[in-house]
Amino acid sequence: MDKAALAKAAAEIMWRDDNASKWLGMRVEEVRPGYARISMTVTPNMVNGHNLCHGGLIFTLADSTFAFACNSHNQRAVAAGAAIEFLAPALLGDELTAEGIEQALKGRTGVYDMKVTNQKNELIAVFRGKSATIKGLLVEDA
Amino acid sequence: MDKAALAKAAAEIMWRDDNASKWLGMRVEEVRPGYARISMTVTPNMVNGHNLCHGGLIFTLADSTFAFACNSHNQRAVAAGAAIEFLAPALLGDELTAEGIEQALKGRTGVYDMKVTNQKNELIAVFRGKSATIKGLLVEDA
Amino acid sequence: MDKAALAKAAAEIMWRDDNASKWLGMRVEEVRPGYARISMTVTPNMVNGHNLCHGGLIFTLADSTFAFACNSHNQRAVAAGAAIEFLAPALLGDELTAEGIEQALKGRTGVYDMKVTNQKNELIAVFRGKSATIKGLLVEDA
Amino acid sequence: MDKAALAKAAAEIMWRDDNASKWLGMRVEEVRPGYARISMTVTPNMVNGHNLCHGGLIFTLADSTFAFACNSHNQRAVAAGAAIEFLAPALLGDELTAEGIEQALKGRTGVYDMKVTNQKNELIAVFRGKSATIKGLLVEDA
Numbered sequence: 001m002d003k004a005a006l007a008k009a010a011a012e013i014m015w016r017d018d019n020a021s022k023w024l025g026m027r028v029e030e031v032r033p034g035y036a037r038i039s040m041t042v043t044p045n046m047v048n049g050h051n052l053c054h055g056g057l058i059f060t061l062a063d064s065t066f067a068f069a070c071n072s073h074n075q076r077a078v079a080a081g082a083a084i085e086f087l088a089p090a091l092l093g094d095e096l097t098a099e100g101i102e103q104a105l106k107g108r109t110g111v112y113d114m115k116v117t118n119q120k121n122e123l124i125a126v127f128r129g130k131s132a133t134i135k136g137l138l139v140e141d142a
Numbered sequence: 143m144d145k146a147a148l149a150k151a152a153a154e155i156m157w158r159d160d161n162a163s164k165w166l167g168m169r170v171e172e173v174r175p176g177y178a179r180i181s182m183t184v185t186p187n188m189v190n191g192h193n194l195c196h197g198g199l200i201f202t203l204a205d206s207t208f209a210f211a212c213n214s215h216n217q218r219a220v221a222a223g224a225a226i227e228f229l230a231p232a233l234l235g236d237e238l239t240a241e242g243i244e245q246a247l248k249g250r251t252g253v254y255d256m257k258v259t260n261q262k263n264e265l266i267a268v269f270r271g272k273s274a275t276i277k278g279l280l281v282e283d284a
Numbered sequence: 285m286d287k288a289a290l291a292k293a294a295a296e297i298m299w300r301d302d303n304a305s306k307w308l309g310m311r312v313e314e315v316r317p318g319y320a321r322i323s324m325t326v327t328p329n330m331v332n333g334h335n336l337c338h339g340g341l342i343f344t345l346a347d348s349t350f351a352f353a354c355n356s357h358n359q360r361a362v363a364a365g366a367a368i369e370f371l372a373p374a375l376l377g378d379e380l381t382a383e384g385i386e387q388a389l390k391g392r393t394g395v396y397d398m399k400v401t402n403q404k405n406e407l408i409a410v411f412r413g414k415s416a417t418i419k420g421l422l423v424e425d426a
Numbered sequence: 427m428d429k430a431a432l433a434k435a436a437a438e439i440m441w442r443d444d445n446a447s448k449w450l451g452m453r454v455e456e457v458r459p460g461y462a463r464i465s466m467t468v469t470p471n472m473v474n475g476h477n478l479c480h481g482g483l484i485f486t487l488a489d490s491t492f493a494f495a496c497n498s499h500n501q502r503a504v505a506a507g508a509a510i511e512f513l514a515p516a517l518l519g520d521e522l523t524a525e526g527i528e529q530a531l532k533g534r535t536g537v538y539d540m541k542v543t544n545q546k547n548e549l550i551a552v553f554r555g556k557s558a559t560i561k562g563l564l565v566e567d568a
Contacts, residue, residue, distance in 0.1 A: 016191070017190045017191035017192070019186065019187055019188070019190060019191075020187060020189070020190070020195075020198070021196070023187040044161065045161055045162060046161070046162050046165075047161055047162070048159045048161060048162070049158070053162075054161075054162035054163070054202065054205070054206070055221050055224075056162070056198065056201055056202025056204075056205035059198050059201045059205065059224075060196065060198025060199060060202060062198075063197050063198035064198065078228075079197050080227070080228060080535070080556075081225065081226055081227040081228060081556065082197075082201075083223065083224070083225035083367055084224055085223040085395055086222060086223060087388055087390045087393065087395070088390060103410055104369075104371055104410060106372060109369075109371065111369055111410050113397070115387075123388050123390070126388060126412075128410075128412055130369060223365075223414065225367065225509055225554070227530075227537055227556060229532045229535065229537070230532060245552055246513055248514060248549070251364070251511075251513065253511055253513070257529075265530050265532070268529055268530060268554075270509070270552075270554055272364075300475070301476070302474050302480075303471055303472070303473055303474060303475075303480075304471060304472050304479075304480035305480070307471040307472075328445065329445055329446060329449040330445070330449075331445055332443045332444050333442070333443035333445075334443070337446075338444075338445075338446035338447070338489070338490070340482065340486025340487070340488075340489035340490065341482070341486060343482050343485045343486065343489065344480065344482025344483060344485065344486060345482075346482075347480070347482035348482065362512075365509065365510055365511040366481075366485075366509070367507065367509035368508055368509075369507040370504075370505055370506060370507060
């Protein structure tokens with residue numbers, strides 16, 4: 001399998017397993033080596049009485065995108081930590097998209113940057129995740 | 143109203159409004175000035191096929207706790223950003239508790255530290271949030 | 285003055301004033317709107333007995349670059365906070381370069397990403413800074 | 427050697443080696459297991475024309491304190507990353523003190539919180555560092 005096909009196959013294995021991202025209605029748009037893009041609609045369960053989306057769920061969208069990006073080389077990796085900056089509110093009905101790009105991968109440590117935008121391409125949040133690779137592959141016979 | 147009563151009354155107004163925290167089954171255990179404690183059970187919706195809780199939902203628990211702590215002075219405040227370090231996995235059925243304490247409040251900026259522990263008092267994650275106060279009170283006639 | 289000339293003029297005013305960056309031997313390589321690049325040689329004062337550069341001084345190089353980038357629109361801005369990930373050690377004699385790029389500027393808040401590399405173009409650290417604009421211009425008659 | 431004596435002995439070995447902290451005039455006030463406190467005077471080299479201390483040097487003080495705290499168990503550890511929030515300016519002549527406390531130590535990862543205050547006990551900055559232990563002891567025959 002080439003690297004692009006392997007990234008897709010690894011993503012399929014992750015997705016099958018990922019109850020929380022499905023429960024939140026996320027849609028995996030694209031995964032390639034060092035990259036992932038996932039979208040999510042802001043539903044009534046996710047907002048407060050002012051129709052503002054809970055910041056934790058914006059983080060969760062970015063965190064799922066981070067997970068798909070940092071596992072895209074087929075080497076299992078977990079989040080060691082992450083930081084988010086909230087730049088604009090997300091509202092009921094918004095279509096959010098998180099795009100994640102690998103910035104660095106040195107030894108067992110990776111750094112990935114996610115940007116969360118809405119359907120008007122306005123920047124809602126920026127998220128930086130630090131990953132640590134662990135033992136094991138996703139596609140085991142790759 | 144004294145400060146402790148005001149913190150409780152502000153928390154009640156926030157809770158009434160907070161669909162996401164209710165949807166995730168959170169329980170507000172205690173709120174006082176500069177402090178909040180909220181718990182959440184890890185349900186099947188929150189885990190992957192290895193029964194590990196999605197990091198975004200651990201973040202969300204800490205983020206709700208942060209919101210209650212940084213609004214506990216009755217002055218409305220929002221999250222400007224946050225960082226989390228994941229120290230141990232949370233598992234299906236775990237009873238997580240996030241405890242948040244104000245570290246600094248200077249001008250419009252606050253810094254709050256949350257610790258997330260499980261039912262065995264093991265440390266699952268540490269979270270630091272930066273808040274910005276905005277115009278408006280929660281209890282308006284306080 | 286056009287925006288590029290204004291960024292240069294603002295940088296000159298900042299540089300004149302910046303004892304610490306001069307003391308550490310920094311050299312401003314380029315400043316344009318939303319961008320700065322500064323270099324620094326790792327001297328014996330900056331290292332420990334194993335010839336490893338103190339992480340705080342790597343941070344300081346990135347922080348100066350951040351300051352020049354976030355003031356490049358001629359609107360005065362200060363650092364609200366920053367996070368750094370150390371990816372590889374810097375050694376005695378290394379020529380470090382920090383390159384900073386604006387990621388977001390919304391209202392008074394800016395997010396800037398700096399990468400610190402050595403003379404072999406190896407990535408030493410990534411740094412994300414959050415700025416807050418304050419009153420006042422650098423070039424006052426612009 | 428008991429743990430307190432070992433922490434002191436480890437600190438002495440680190441200090442002997444630490445050109446940068448000496449160059450910046452730092453003074454190690456106290457080191458015990460999971461704890462360090464270091465002070466530094468803000469000198470003319472450290473300030474700009476408005477007598478404000480460079481944020482990078484405030485970071486460096488906290489970073490040195492972090493290093494002494496995370497090496498206080500005699501197991502060598504390095505900084506993986508750190509985040510700082512700047513809360514108030516430090517001025518020429520200020521006597522800054524950074525106090526660092528271990529928050530978590532799980533496997534190879536540690537989390538340490540530093541607070542930087544001035545001579546009036548005003549909070550200047552908060553700093554959170556993530557450490558990774560590496561092979562080797564400081565006091566080798568402990």
